[in-house]
Amino acid sequence: MEKVKDTAGNELTAGDYVVVQGWKGLQPARVRTFSSSCMICDAPVLGYKGNKSMMRLQPYLPNHSHTAKDKDYPDRMLKVLKITQQQYDDFEQNL
DSSP, rough: OOEEEEESEEETTOOOEEEEETEEEEEEEEEEEEEESBBEEEEEEOTTTOOEEEEOOOOOOSSTSOOOTTTOOOOOOOEEEEEOOHHHHHHHHHH
């Protein structure tokens, strides 16, 4: 797999912390691994009974046929930004 970058051009690797824009808003997550078509992430969520758990996010990679593309930056994942571990931890603590 070639290098994958976020919207700002920062290279993404397994273990990085990111924020993904989805239909419910922004979701902080940690990159677990990359498949041939997706970036697989674990994201903390709060269940309807108040229990914290992890959900799986799978944003498409830039080479996937169902993702938006930017002809000037074909290796960038639109709607994904790299964040710091402190930003991720702050979100998780405030759930």
